Amino acid sequence: MIPTLSHYLAVAALLFALGLFTVLTRRNAVAVLMGVELMLNGSNVNLVAFNKFVVGGLTGQAFTLFVVVLAAAEAAVGLAIVLSIFHTFKTIDVRAADLMRE
Amino acid sequence: MRTPKKLIAWTVGSAAVIGAVGVLSARLSPALAAGGRRPIAGPFTLADGIFYAVAALTIGGAAAVALSRNILYSALGLLASLLGVAGLYAFLSADFIAVAQVMIYIGGVLVLILFAVMLTNRIGEVNISNASMGWASAGLLSAVMLAMILVVAFEVPWPVRSTGSAPTTAPIGHALLQQWLLPFELASLILLATLIGAIIIARKEIRAD
Numbered sequence: 001m002i003p004t005l006s007h008y009l010a011v012a013a014l015l016f017a018l019g020l021f022t023v024l025t026r027r028n029a030v031a032v033l034m035g036v037e038l039m040l041n042g043s044n045v046n047l048v049a050f051n052k053f054v055v056g057g058l059t060g061q062a063f064t065l066f067v068v069v070l071a072a073a074e075a076a077v078g079l080a081i082v083l084s085i086f087h088t089f090k091t092i093d094v095r096a097a098d099l100m101r102e
Numbered sequence: 103m104r105t106p107k108k109l110i111a112w113t114v115g116s117a118a119v120i121g122a123v124g125v126l127s128a129r130l131s132p133a134l135a136a137g138g139r140r141p142i143a144g145p146f147t148l149a150d151g152i153f154y155a156v157a158a159l160t161i162g163g164a165a166a167v168a169l170s171r172n173i174l175y176s177a178l179g180l181l182a183s184l185l186g187v188a189g190l191y192a193f194l195s196a197d198f199i200a201v202a203q204v205m206i207y208i209g210g211v212l213v214l215i216l217f218a219v220m221l222t223n224r225i226g227e228v229n230i231s232n233a234s235m236g237w238a239s240a241g242l243l244s245a246v247m248l249a250m251i252l253v254v255a256f257e258v259p260w261p262v263r264s265t266g267s268a269p270t271t272a273p274i275g276h277a278l279l280q281q282w283l284l285p286f287e288l289a290s291l292i293l294l295a296t297l298i299g300a301i302i303i304a305r306k307e308i309r310a311d
Contacts (some may be wrong), residue, residue: 003153003193005262011190011253014122015183017248018164024151030218031173034180037211038164040206041187048194053262058277061196061270065278068199068206069289073296075184079218080304086222087306 008049016042029082029092032073040071119165151192160186173223173227177216184208198274 015038022035044064051060082092089096159182166179184207191200278286 002147002149005260006256007153008156008190008194010252011160013248013251013255013298014161015164015187016251017244018161020202020247021240022168022227024243025168025180025236028173028224031167031176031216033218034167034215036174037180037207037215038167038183039122041184041207044199045187045190048191048196048199050260052194052196054260056263056265058270058273061199062277062282064196064199065274066282066285066289068202069293072210073292076216076296076300077303079214080300081142082218083221083304092222 005049005053008045008053012042012045012049014042015039015045027093027095029085029094030079032094033078033101036078037071037075040067044068107223115169116124119161137173156189156193157188158186159183160190173219179221180215181208182211184212195265198271 017040019035019040019042022038024033024035026032026035044067047060047067051057051064055059085097086092161181163179163186164183167176167183170176170179184203188200188208190204191197214303243258
C-alpha cells in the first residue's frame, strides 16, 4: 500500500486546519505569520500531490515554486511590518495596533 | 517547571493528535475500498512506515506551532513541520521542490522568523509570551474547515492515473526558462521590490538635523 492521493490530501488538510487555528487564536503577530506559513505549506502539498496523481506534467510543481517564492517575500515584508509595529507600539500584540479604528 | 495541569493538557493534546491521525488512516482504507479506485494491496512496507513518520512529523510540528505556549517552541515546531513537508515532496517525487523547500523555508523564512522573535521580545524575560484567545470558536471554525476539506478529498472520485517517478530538476529548469519565463522574471522583480520594501519598512528613522 503505497501512499495514495487521499493520504496527501488528509495531511494537507490537517496542516491547513492547524494553520488556520494558529492564525485565529494567536495574539503574537509573529505566531500569526507562522500560521500563514503552515496554511501555504498545506496548499503546496495539495498542488504537488494533484500534479503527481491527477494532472501530470510539471505545471503544479512550477506553481508550487512560485508560491514558495511569494511566501518568502510575504514573510520578509510581514516581519518588517511586525518590527515596525514593535518600534511604534512597544508590543506585537495584534490587538494593540488599532490606531485607525477610532 | 511544569505543573501537572499543563502536563495533563499536553498529554490530552498529543493523544488527540495521535488519535486523529489513527482515525484518519483507518478511514482511508474503507473509503478507498468503497470507491474501488485502488485495491488495498500488499502488507505494510518500509516505505509506508517512512511516509507515516514524515506525516506525523509534519502534523506534530504544526500542532506544536498551534498549541505551544512558548513562541520559541512554536518556531521549533515550524522547523519540524517544514522538514516534514520537504519529506512529503520527496515522497511525491518532486525532488527539486523538496530541496527548494529546505533552502528557502528552513534556510530563509524560518531564520527570518527566529530573528523577528528575538528582536521583538526582551531576551531576558523568562516567559516569552505567546498567549492566545478564542480557543473554542477558533477550534470550531478550524474543525468545520477540516471536515469540509476532508469530505471533498475523500468523496470526490479523482481521476487518479498511474504514475512513475522521474527526476524533475532539468525539466523544471527548461519549463521555467521557456513556458514560465514571464512569471519567472516577474518573481525576480517582486523579490527586488520585497528587498527594498522590507529594508525601508523595518529601518529606524534617521532624521538629518
